[in-house]
Amino acid sequence: MQIKRFLLCAASFGLIATPNMAIASSPPIVLAQFQGEEQTSINVYQAASPAVVTIRAGRGSGSGSIISAEGLILTNEHVIRDSGNGQVTVRTPNGRSYTGAVIATDRRNDLALVRLLNTQGERFPTIPLANADGIRVGQQVFAIGSPFGLSGTLTRGILSRIGRDGDLQTDASLNPGNSGGPLLNSRGELIGVNKAILSPDGRSNSGIGFATSATIARDFITQNANRPVPSGAVARQPTPSSPAQRSSTPNSPRLGVTVDGRNLTVLEVEPGSVAATIGLRRGDRIVAINQRRLTGVGDLQTFLDSRPNSALLTVSRNNRLANVRVRF
Template sequence: MKPTKLRPVLLVLVLLSGFYYLTTRVGSSGAASPILHNLLHPSEALHTASLKGPMGTFELTQAAAAPAYDTEELQNIAVYKKALPSVVNITSTTVQFDFFYGAVPSQGQGSGFLLDKQGHILTNAHVIEGGQRIEVTLSDKHKYKATVVQIDKGHDLALLLINAPNLVPATLSESTGLTVGQRVYAIGNPFGLSGTMTRGIISAIRSIRGPQNNPIDDAIQTDASVNPGNSGGPLLNSRGEVIGITTLIASNGADQSSGIGFAIPINTARAFIDDIAKYGRVRRPSLDISTIPIGPDIAEQIGLAADYGILIEKVLPGGAAERAGLRGGTQRAYQGNIPVMLGGDLIVGFDGQEIQSPQDLSAALVNHHAGDQVTVTIFRGRKKMDIRVTLNDAKDNPTGPVA
């Protein structure tokens, strides 16, 4: 058979294969069935409507019925319906005085979410900072006065309480094991627009500085659109479970979303809540040290025994590290234009867990409480040692240690 005679046969085979794939593979998922039906039966899917008036007649082609939601849309809707009843709007009112000493109320808005049926609400500390009257509006539009139970400025977290019936608490997930590319949703009150949901992915997991220059370790970076008013609201996974607390945006001076938002990991909030439940206040554990992260280049330059870890630059007087015998630096040097102290102990382990960065140490501390005894593995010169340390309460140190 000549090649020219084969072409019609091949074309028919390609068309039949494509039709088989669409009807058996794509169509079997259910998401494409409405599309296929409309393509195969266009006359059933459309009708024409005539509108007559002074301007003449308009012939409009309309769909016979609203199309069914596809799988992705159904997931978005399910997340929203599950999470929305738990999300609240927070209004913080501060009374200021004008030039003539007249009282001028000033309001700030943010978001939060319900933790339990008793009315506890988690939000950011900066949402309610300076507020003399705090009100919470639920998704059903009912408004309640809130009292402040506890604030942790170090982690930019606050716990509120309202007295309201029939509350729907959020479902908390884990923030360990989060992966870049994972789908996330943010629900909150951007620019006062309550009940707004946006969607994106986890763009990175990194340590940053919060709105009050507080360190946020393992912050969740996302491209989900977040704006002023989203602060304190939940960042959700695809099952509608809370994995973080939306906190700030990188805006380069513009007070709106730039596609880079950050959330406090929910495990940090869990430790905050756990402290309040056990002790009635926040007892953040601390080693009472300031440190320098170490990599292969720095380690080689200053002759360290390991090419990873964190070098103790300073131990706070009377702190946990000093009481345990850990040593800070004694030799002044410079990183760029910044003076640092070298010669201190190099921390490489914490209770059997390898420590490669300050973030590793912060993550390890989150799982402990002030008063816990831990084993810190160090290099002192070339000698490897295990030191027992009783963790201090960070609140006891007004100077504010780094770790």
């Protein structure tokens, strides 16, 4: 870029310094107005980009969408996973930085809500969520985020597929840092929360990206938008019977974990608990007890209520299974 600038300056100097050169007058050049798809891209970017933020948690960073004027942000759970005390740093497009508190997460759908703190009543630009009729395979889609830390980056593609689980597939270019940012339709509505790419070898980008649908995100927001800011810890999305994993019925053994009620993924481990002693950690999934596969949180609760003295847990970690003996 510096070389190009130097050559342009040099060429301009030559024209100015050359004597006796006649410069013919010519009519002014009239540039055509932006049209069609080009104008649509410009409109979407101008409408949505002021509400797309960069989020930093620990040593990692991602993106997010402001969805309420009071400063509620929708992003990925994996973007805020390393927030430690439940707080993240949020940078808005105008260059201002805020502290954000994680108020809810949904690991299964990779969603999280962050509330901006100490905003002094400031009102923020927002991105509206699309309804189901605004999400159609074949439509143009736009992704805005901070790939490799380059905030405010726009890419474009189409909505290639809607999976059975509701996940959206797109060929819009997504890269590290786009996670948590919006996938938008041509009306500037959020149709998905960008979260992953398909990488056959774990290194290269195949050009296929995925987002959690706005229809799933809307339910998550409705359930959690009014949750208070937690003090010093990440608040988890409530799931049916989830408190039972931490404290069973009176005199029942306590495993000392909070799990996702749908897939038994460990969300929290109590310090000093049985689970902590055997080395369970966040992200592990409890698959079976005494070689009997668990079909849900009810199976785990029923077993604990039987007041066993010990158990053989089958745990999945990083796609590997291990059996661990637990003594209560």
